Amino acid sequence: MVVETEVIRREYLRHDKKFPHVWCPGCGNGIVLGSLLRAIHGLGLPKDDVVVVSGIGCSSRMTTYIDFNTLHTTHGRALTFATGVKLAKPRLKVIAVMGDGDATAIGGNHFIHAARRNISITAIIVNNSTYGMTGGQYSPTTPYGSRSTTSVYGHVEHDFSIAELAVTAGASFVARGTVYHAAQLDKLLEEAMSKRGFSVVEVISNCHVQHGRRNKLGDAVTMITGFRDRAVPVAKAAKMTAEEMQGKFSIGVLCDVDKPVSTEEYERIRSEACQLKS
Amino acid sequence: MASAEQGQRVLLQGNEAVVHGAIAAGCRFFAGYPITPASEISELLSVMLPKVGGTFIQMEDEIASMGAIIGASLAGVKSMTATSGPGFSLMQENLGYACITEVPCVVVNVMRGGPSTGLPTNVSQGDVLMARWGTHGDHPIIVLAVSSVSDCFSITVRAFNLSEKYRVPVILLSDEVVAHTRESVVLPSQDKVRVVDRIAPSVPPQWYKPYADNNRGVPDMAAFGEGYRHHVTGLVHDERGFPTQQPKEIESFLMRLHDKITKGFSEIMITKNHLMEDAEVCVIAYGCVSRAALMAIKMARQHGIKAGLLQLVTLFPFPRKAVDAALRQCKAAIVPELNLGQMAREINRVNQTGTRIIKHNRIDGQMITPNEILKQILGVS
Numbered sequence: 063m064v065v066e067t068e069v070i071r072r073e074y075l076r077h078d079k080k081f082p083h084v085w086c087p088g089c090g091n092g093i094v095l096g097s098l099l100r101a102i103h104g105l106g107l108p109k110d111d112v113v114v115v116s117g118i119g120c121s122s123r124m125t126t127y128i129d130f131n132t133l134h135t136t137h138g139r140a141l142t143f144a145t146g147v148k149l150a151k152p153r154l155k156v157i158a159v160m161g162d163g164d165a166t167a168i169g170g171n172h173f174i175h176a177a178r179r180n181i182s183i184t185a186i187i188v189n190n191s192t193y194g195m196t197g198g199q200y201s202p203t204t205p206y207g208s209r210s211t212t213s214v215y216g217h218v219e220h221d222f223s224i225a226e227l228a229v230t231a232g233a234s235f236v237a238r239g240t241v242y243h244a245a246q247l248d249k250l251l252e253e254a255m256s257k258r259g260f261s262v263v264e265v266i267s268n269c270h271v272q273h274g275r276r277n278k279l280g281d282a283v284t285m286i287t288g289f290r291d292r293a294v295p296v297a298k299a300a301k302m303t304a305e306e307m308q309g310k311f312s313i314g315v316l317c318d319v320d321k322p323v324s325t326e327e328y329e330r331i332r333s334e335a336c337q338l339k340s
Numbered sequence: 341m342a343s344a345e346q347g348q349r350v351l352l353q354g355n356e357a358v359v360h361g362a363i364a365a366g367c368r369f370f371a372g373y374p375i376t377p378a379s380e381i382s383e384l385l386s387v388m389l390p391k392v393g394g395t396f397i398q399m400e401d402e403i404a405s406m407g408a409i410i411g412a413s414l415a416g417v418k419s420m421t422a423t424s425g426p427g428f429s430l431m432q433e434n435l436g437y438a439c440i441t442e443v444p445c446v447v448v449n450v451m452r453g454g455p456s457t458g459l460p461t462n463v464s465q466g467d468v469l470m471a472r473w474g475t476h477g478d479h480p481i482i483v484l485a486v487s488s489v490s491d492c493f494s495i496t497v498r499a500f501n502l503s504e505k506y507r508v509p510v511i512l513l514s515d516e517v518v519a520h521t522r523e524s525v526v527l528p529s530q531d532k533v534r535v536v537d538r539i540a541p542s543v544p545p546q547w548y549k550p551y552a553d554n555n556r557g558v559p560d561m562a563a564f565g566e567g568y569r570h571h572v573t574g575l576v577h578d579e580r581g582f583p584t585q586q587p588k589e590i591e592s593f594l595m596r597l598h599d600k601i602t603k604g605f606s607e608i609m610i611t612k613n614h615l616m617e618d619a620e621v622c623v624i625a626y627g628c629v630s631r632a633a634l635m636a637i638k639m640a641r642q643h644g645i646k647a648g649l650l651q652l653v654t655l656f657p658f659p660r661k662a663v664d665a666a667l668r669q670c671k672a673a674i675v676p677e678l679n680l681g682q683m684a685r686e687i688n689r690v691n692q693t694g695t696r697i698i699k700h701n702r703i704d705g706q707m708i709t710p711n712e713i714l715k716q717i718l719g720v721s
Contacts, residue, residue, distance in 0.1 A: 079571075081581055110567050114409070125570060126582060131564040133414065134573035135407065136437050142404040146411025146419070147564060149395045150369050154415065154565050172407075175400040328395065335390035 067096075074099045074109070076129050084123050088282025090241035091121050092186050092266030097244060097265075098159070099128065113156045114250040115144040116324040117164035120195045121188035124159050139169030142177045144183050152325050155255065163201035164188040166222050170202070177231035180259045182325045185261065186251065187224055190269035197218035198272030209276045234259030236317040240266040240289040243313060254316070259323045266293075266311065293328070302313075347529040354491060354492040354518040355380035355422075357447055357525065359430070362497030363419050364533045367446070368394035369419035371408035373401050373427060376460045376465050377516040381422035402427035406434035409445045413438075414572060416563025418500060422448035424459060425467050435509055436475030437574045439597070442507035442559065444538055446499045451515040451626040451678075452625075453705045462705030463516040465678040469685075471511040472656045480601040482506070482608055483489045483656040486624040487524035491622055495610075495653060501536035502608060506600055507558050513655065515678070517628035517707060541568060552579045553591070557600035581673070601657060607677065610653035611662040615641065619648025621717055622670040624663065624687060626652040629676050636713035643714075645721045654684065660690045667695040672720040676700040676708045696720065 075081075085091050098144040102112060113204040116122035116135035118137035119324045131154075134142045140158045148156045165173050171223035176183060192210060193199045202222045208215060225238040236256040241245040249266060254261035268274060279285050292310045294302065299312035350381065352360070358381055362370075370385045372378075386396040395412070396648050399405040402423050410420035423431065438445055438644055443565045453459025454466045471483045482502055486495045496512060503510040541548045541560040550570040558676050562568030575583040576590050584590065601608065613616075614634055621640070625633040630651040640647035650666045667673055667687075673695055675684040684699045691697060700716050 076571075079580070101578045109569060112599060113415075113564050125691060126573070131569050133411070134409075134569045134571065134575070136433055139403060139407040139434065142434075143411035143414075144397065144409025145397070145399070146369070146405070146413075147406035148409070148411075149397060150412035150415035150417040150419070151563075151565050171400055172404055175404070226685055245703075262679055328390075328397075332390040332393060332395070336393055338391065 070096070070099045073103070074129055076127055076255065079127065083127055085120060086271045088268070089120065089188065089285065091124065093241040093244050094121065094186065094247070094265050094267065095124050095127070097247040097251050098157070098186065100248045101255060105255055107155055109335040111155055113139045113147050113154050114159060115147065115156065115167060116159045117161070118191070119161040119164050120166060120250070121159055121161045121199065135236065139172065139188065140164065140165050141169060141183065141185065145176065145181055148181060148183055148325055149320065149328070157184045157255065159186045159188070160188060161194070162191065162224065163193045164201040166224055166227065167200045171319060174227070174231040177228050177233040177260050177262070179231060180321060181236055181326045182188060182259055182323055184254045184261045184301050187264045188267045189224055189264050189265045190273060191198060192269050192273035194269045194272050198276060208273070210273070220312060225262065226318050227276055233262045233317065234319055234321060237262070237314070237315045238264045238266065238311065238313050240313060241268065242286050242289040246313070250315070257318070258326070261322065269306035292323040343637060349524060349526045349529065351511060351522055351524050352489050353380065353520055353522045354486065354489050355383055355450065355520070356510070357489045358390035358422070358496050358514065359384040360527055361493040362446070362452055362500065363392060364387055364530060365497040365500035366418045366535050367539070368392065369409060369417045370421065371397045371399050371405040371412070371419070372421045372423065373405050375424045375427045377452055377519050377556060378422045378424045378448065380519070381448060385648070392547065395561050399616055402430040403434060406431040406447070410434060410438050410443050411441045411712050411717045413445050414564055416566070418657055419695045420442070420446040420448065421566065422450065423685045424450050426453050428446055428467060428470065432475040436477060436479065438509040439479040439481060439574050440574055440576070442597070444503040444507050445504055445508070445509050446496070446512060447509060450519045451513060459705045461516065462575035463628060463678055463707060464703070464705070465675065465682070467513065468655060468679065468682040471513055480508065480598050481511065482508055482601070482654070483511045483513060483581065484562060484610065484653055485655050486518055486631045488518065489521065489652065490525045492518065493525065493527055495625055497533055498610065501534065504536050504538045505558070506604055507561060508601065515627050537547065545569070545639065548579045549579045551577060555595050557603055604658065605715060608654055608657060609659040609662065611659050612653060613649040614649040614651065616648035616650060616666065618646050619675070620646040620670055621672050621720055622648045622650055623649045623674045623713060623717070624652065626655060626683065629678060632710045633676060633710050633713050635710035636717060639710060639714045640717045643718065645717060647717050653681070658686050660692070664692065667691055668693050670695060672696040672698060674698045674713060674716045674720070675701060676713050678702055679707065699713070
């Protein structure tokens, strides 16, 4: 279903608040924001029941602009706050928006434990391979050999695959999309938000200002269309060799399993303990 | 693990009494990470919270625990965490977040010897100034110290009430001796416990300003999911909760944070006087040391010395008025502490009358005995 942009804009943005936004022209964050709102709209979630939590960085400023219960937390800790909100009021739909450094460097431990715990939270990780807001230093997803403000001679470390890390750590639903494939991203986010348990959507995004410029990757349009050329559907990628996948990445649903959800299990314990008492 | 029916005489250790106090005060969420000597608080709450419809979670670390209790409090549930020195160090950043976002919560720090891993099973009072200034920036905070098992119940209730009333995190400083000492206490029945809840907004959602000043200086607080959609951020924010860099808005916001605590001074300052009416020498102490000090002044009285004890329960904001009165009244004040003089420094700071202040410190992981304090009293008499 194609949703009228005007409906989304009118319904979900905080018009009387702090616009213009902080993002650079051409930044992928705007596309992720659009997808997030279309997914929420598509699922028909009441605004009062949605809590969007974010950490620190460019993508995490998203919470400022959207009209839900919003919580802009400390660096790397979005999932810890989200866990408290979800456990205290399980009926709320809790979504955490983070950047790659936010979620997997300073917040790496919280990320793997939220996945292991299988708590019903949707984590959206905008992966632009750099610390954008703080000046373009290398992040856990900066490719080997890349240049950043803290790896001017070329990066000597290897990068994480966020989505595969989430699968291994035990998330119920894991998907990867890009800001080029916006229509698919809408769908992936809808699926992730409807999933019981911990769901993760890694969104490959562009930071042409920090990462792109230093690595001669071109402007926003070049970087975004580059994702079109490098992305391979999961099913197709499974049949390709490591050599064929060199420089490419898979997109789509990597993992979708059903297993006990800690938030629901605890509700059962709570009701049993309450009965035990009376 | 002892469980207690309220209104009955029970044998409890300090950590257990903290749990009963928290439940009585309405705490329904706890997130923590095990650490000696605070672990019993987690263990007992994991049993008791689900029975009262609450939630217990053991997080992956102390940073996560602090984040989770802030999240839970924003969702409208009274929340707490408990830790000891090393864990308390890790909580500091999110503690600052709770200060700037005015999220009520209680953080129990059962002090042990430090720094670093220090002396895990030994007593200390080394975290007093960290409780006040551990997180960055100028911010007010309330720090309370417990000295007995019955304190652990009643002061925990007070901690929650002050936290809810002033929308400020409250640090409850316990120590290894208070935490693990078992004493016989009668816990009050629930109807005898005064419970304060945060004030929810009564205006229609479109009029709600989550950080608006009022005559209390404490904004009404809406819980997530109740129709009052608002933004919470650790950035300095305007009265609508959105980041601001306007100098006027920054200053008026930060000053309000301080002023709301200033307005509540008389209620927040809790001190106890023991034999102070005619005292010529006083001991100023807090936590487990005040127990030894009470014994010492009684022994001094038997020696014919007019000694008294000013016990500090509120450590911060510093109970200047009570300390000032004691210093004016006495020719000397002895300040025994299980650190190198962290509160003595504060007492010296407010000493207007030039009263002689004698520090007595131990940092070897052992308690200060009544005899040690008595010796100091005899020395100045």
